[in-house]
Amino acid sequence: MGITRSVRRLAAYVPGEQPKARRVVKLNTNENPYPPSPRCTEVLARFDLERLRRYPDPEFAALRTALARLVGADPECVFVGNGSDEVLSVAAKTFVENDEAIGSLDPSYSLYRTLAAIRDVKWVGLPLEASGDRGAWEELKERRVSLFLWTNPNAPTGTFAEPAAIAAFARRFRGVVIVDEAYADFSRTNCLPLATASGNRNLIVMRTFSKSYSLAGLRVGWCVGPKDLIAALYKVKDSYNVDAIAQAVALAAVRDQAWMKANVAKVVRTRTWFVERLVRDGWDVLPSESNFVFARPPHAPARDVFAALRERSIFVRYFPGPKTGDRLRITIGTDAQMRKLLAALKRIAA
């Protein structure tokens, strides 16, 4: 009683498992295995709790300005959310009428579909293999897709679409395109220049502190795009959506680009040798520009390998379903964690 029809029917998003035990190898939610910048530790240690008596800056001016400077944009072009998940949820309220739809690549981040269900609007998947295909784009128009979420690099595949293809898509698309670049710091290039270009009317690039900055627990994400679209997001968000501690710690992280880049370089180095090893052992590995790989095991079904690893306290991610169920998504951890995983896989196969 009292619960809306759409919520009664809703299949809630299921986040990756957060095991309680400490001695596990956790490679299931694409977290960074290295600590955040020491400048974050310093800011937190010196944070005056007296500041919590008051509400935080509702417009996160300092953080917003630092992010704008980082990408060469006007601060009015930057929005910050309680994780990029909140940015997505605010966007779903801002850019989609009740009779319109949300589109995304398929397969992609499964939260998008849940967001459409919460809004009680349709979700339309653009098959990954057809993402460069104009005929498929036409269908999005017919089905009244007004917000398209293009994950790049994609998840869970890790694969990368050239910014030129995304730009061509955005030029033809009549609604708002959010390029979800949660993993773009691990890629060779990105769509930021498209978001900050002067002629851009409908493309927003979204980023997060959860992956490359090692701050998944802080819950800060942000996006940059045309001023009018960003202003609309501000109208819809909760008044105080980013808490004072999160604003201060994220600001310290932005100011230490060298730390973030060094961690990213370590992860990419590990990814390179780890992929070589998997391929040598007979796995089919999709080319990854992320901090994870999406790979098909050679001998046993992915589901069985997932379960066998879990028994050994090694957590990777398994997504059942026709497009994803034959592979595992494995986050790139430290070299030691990846060696443990490879040793366990060898024992499982024996």
Ligand code: PMP
């Ligand atoms: N986008 C993608 C593609 C993701 O994989 C994730 C993490 N699950 C997010 C957005 C959300 O990240 P956060 O809310 O931690 O910023």
